[in-house]
Amino acid sequence: MKIVKTKDLVFDYIRRDEEGNVEGITTAVDHVDLEVEPGDFIAILGHNGSGKSTLAKHLNAILMPTEGTVWVDGMDTEDKEKLWEIRQRAGMVFQNPDNQIIGQVVEEDVGFGPENMGVPTKEIWERVEESLKAVGMYEYRKFAPNKLSGGQKQRVSIAGVLAMHPKCIVLDEPTAMLDPGGRREVIRAVRALNDVERVTVILITHYMEEIIYADKVFVMDSGKIAMQGTPREVFSEVEKLKELRLDVPKVTLLAHELKKSGLALPSGILTVKELTDALSSQKAGR
Amino acid sequence: MLKDITLGQYYQTDSVIHRLDPRVKLAATMLYICSLVAVDQAGGYVAAVLFLAAVIRLSHVPFRFMVRGMRSILFLLVLTFVMNLFMIKGEVIFAFWKLTISREGVDMAVKMAVRLSLLIIGSSVMTLTTTPNNLMDGMEKALKPLQKVRVPVHEIAMMMSISLRFIPMLLEKTDRIMKAQMARGASFDEGNILKKAKSMVPLLVPLFVSSFQIADDLSMAMENRCYRGGEGRTKMKPLHYEKRDYIAYLVLAAYFVLCITVGRIVRWGRIF
Numbered sequence: 001m002k003i004v005k006t007k008d009l010v011f012d013y014i015r016r017d018e019e020g021n022v023e024g025i026t027t028a029v030d031h032v033d034l035e036v037e038p039g040d041f042i043a044i045l046g047h048n049g050s051g052k053s054t055l056a057k058h059l060n061a062i063l064m065p066t067e068g069t070v071w072v073d074g075m076d077t078e079d080k081e082k083l084w085e086i087r088q089r090a091g092m093v094f095q096n097p098d099n100q101i102i103g104q105v106v107e108e109d110v111g112f113g114p115e116n117m118g119v120p121t122k123e124i125w126e127r128v129e130e131s132l133k134a135v136g137m138y139e140y141r142k143f144a145p146n147k148l149s150g151g152q153k154q155r156v157s158i159a160g161v162l163a164m165h166p167k168c169i170v171l172d173e174p175t176a177m178l179d180p181g182g183r184r185e186v187i188r189a190v191r192a193l194n195d196v197e198r199v200t201v202i203l204i205t206h207y208m209e210e211i212i213y214a215d216k217v218f219v220m221d222s223g224k225i226a227m228q229g230t231p232r233e234v235f236s237e238v239e240k241l242k243e244l245r246l247d248v249p250k251v252t253l254l255a256h257e258l259k260k261s262g263l264a265l266p267s268g269i270l271t272v273k274e275l276t277d278a279l280s281s282q283k284a285g286r
Numbered sequence: 287m288l289k290d291i292t293l294g295q296y297y298q299t300d301s302v303i304h305r306l307d308p309r310v311k312l313a314a315t316m317l318y319i320c321s322l323v324a325v326d327q328a329g330g331y332v333a334a335v336l337f338l339a340a341v342i343r344l345s346h347v348p349f350r351f352m353v354r355g356m357r358s359i360l361f362l363l364v365l366t367f368v369m370n371l372f373m374i375k376g377e378v379i380f381a382f383w384k385l386t387i388s389r390e391g392v393d394m395a396v397k398m399a400v401r402l403s404l405l406i407i408g409s410s411v412m413t414l415t416t417t418p419n420n421l422m423d424g425m426e427k428a429l430k431p432l433q434k435v436r437v438p439v440h441e442i443a444m445m446m447s448i449s450l451r452f453i454p455m456l457l458e459k460t461d462r463i464m465k466a467q468m469a470r471g472a473s474f475d476e477g478n479i480l481k482k483a484k485s486m487v488p489l490l491v492p493l494f495v496s497s498f499q500i501a502d503d504l505s506m507a508m509e510n511r512c513y514r515g516g517e518g519r520t521k522m523k524p525l526h527y528e529k530r531d532y533i534a535y536l537v538l539a540a541y542f543v544l545c546i547t548v549g550r551i552v553r554w555g556r557i558f
Contacts, residue, residue, distance in 0.1 A: 016491075032329060062506060062509070062510065084512050085516065087509070087510060087511070087512050088512055090512070091510070092510045094503065094506070094507060094510075096503055098455055098500075099499075099500050099503035099504050099507065100503065100504065101451075101506035102448065102451070102504070102507065102508060102511075103451070104419055104450060104451045105419075107522075108419075110523060111511060111522035111539065112508075112511055112513070113511040114520075114522070115519055115521060115522055116512040116513045116514065116519055117509060117512050118518045118519060118520050119520055120520060121521060121522060121523075121524055124520065124522045125522070128522070130335060144454075145451075146455060146458075160511065161511070164511065165511065231331055280317045
């Protein structure tokens with residue numbers, strides 16, 4: 001069974017004037033079909049206003065579809081009875097690290113989800129310990145959240161979701177407000193979860209560097225899925241990505257330009273190592 | 287700078303008093319205040335002072351921290367003292383121009399001053415030895431019966447602890463907005479009161495807007511983590527009474543009986 005599936009998903013934002021009359025309708029998500037296999041690392045890419053965050057909010061029933069259906073682990077998100085189960089299965093991490101930490105101490109914040117679910121006290125402690133260890137924040141368990149850096153706060157937020165034992169984590173631009181160091185920290189933690197704990201990850205971002213580890217990439221543009229495939233397939237189409245106003249990683253761009261000017265390089269080069277390997281094999285072949 | 291302020295006045299150390307259940311400490315504070323109001327005779331005050339001294343000793347909190355709380359009410363203390371001293375009519379022991387001091391006045395003034403001081407010190411013992419969070423938990427659990435009459439006890443406690451969590455953040459935001467406005471030539475400490483109040487507007491408006499933003503984000507984050515009110519919720523750090531808490535209740539009851547007996551029934555005569 002698919003862990004997340006959407007069919008013909010449409011979501012309209014309706015703008016109203018002061019009297020409540022409809023002023024205009026913006027279709028943020030436009031007939032999106034998405035299927036995610038359990039255990040996958042999925043990246044959803046798109047520039048600002050492409051509808052990627054709106055899509056994410058459908059995946060744990062914060063928003064309800066205007067048209068179409070969303071299933072999380074086989075449950076329809078419009079089924080009110082299943083609401084809490086859906087939110088437990090698909091946890092979400094938001095953009096702003098400050099506005100999603102509820103507890104006054106790190107460990108209390110991580111325990112917040114399990115407390116709400118009615119998990120027995122002893123098990124809460126076990127879950128808190130294991131989740132904090134999984135994101136490498138166990139030494140900070142007694143800290144006040146405002147004493148932590150942005151990257152550390154996001155890792156605490158991830159641990160908070162992890163303690164609910166979700167099958168799937170949706171991360172809505174978790175690194176957008178972080179510095180490069182914090183960004184690396186968070187992405188490393190997310191990859192570890194996917195590799196070690198086999199949690200399905202749906203990472204929403206506009207940083208290209210973050211998606212090269214994904215199993216599958218979806219590129220969104222004005223509410224529609226414009227491209228999909230493995231990172232390599234997506235990055236092979238540099239011109240199309242530029243059209244969609246997305247920045248291609250510098251190495252990929254360099255390889256693309258070199259290829260255009262006549263070097264016989266494979267397309268879709270993602271890392272510096274791949275490029276140097278390709279270049280040195282070229283040199284050897286000459 | 288603004289970030290480093292500590293909330294409440296919790297004094298971090300380890301003592302029997304610190305480890306007591308917050309409900310015991312809440313009850314103790316209430317009972318202590320009652321006893322202060324109820325006693326009338328010098329003997330009661332002696333008992334109250336001795337009891338408080340013993341608790342402070344046990345709490346390992348330096349005495350100067352206790353007195354710190356007094357500073358804020360010093361004015362009130364002096365005012366009460368002076369008012370009582372001159373206003374109460376009775377057997378005149380000192381007269382000057384139109385002012386008279388009576389024996390009853392002195393008696394009352396001293397009593398009120400002692401009462402007020404003990405009251406403030408007594409309640410600071412509680413706030414100094416209990417973290418705000420712990421206190422909130424204690425209140426939630428102690429007031430739980432009120433839920434039967436539809437008082438949203440859990441919700442109130444949750445709101446309180448969330449506001450405590452966000453005070454440092456809002457302070458930081460204020461600091462940032464102030465700097466941003468100062469960079470554009472605003473000044474916050476010039477001119478008369480009216481001008482100062484006016485200069486607060488460009489500070490308060492963005493602060494309000496951003497606190498609504500925070501509230502919106504936070505409520506989404508809470509729902510996302512399956513928060514649905516107090517029902518069916520378990521506790522990570524549940525409160526339960528230990529042996530020391532029962533002992534504390536016994537000691538408290540003993541104190542109260544003793545204090546009322548020597549303070550109301552046994553007559554020692556007046557202080558003066």
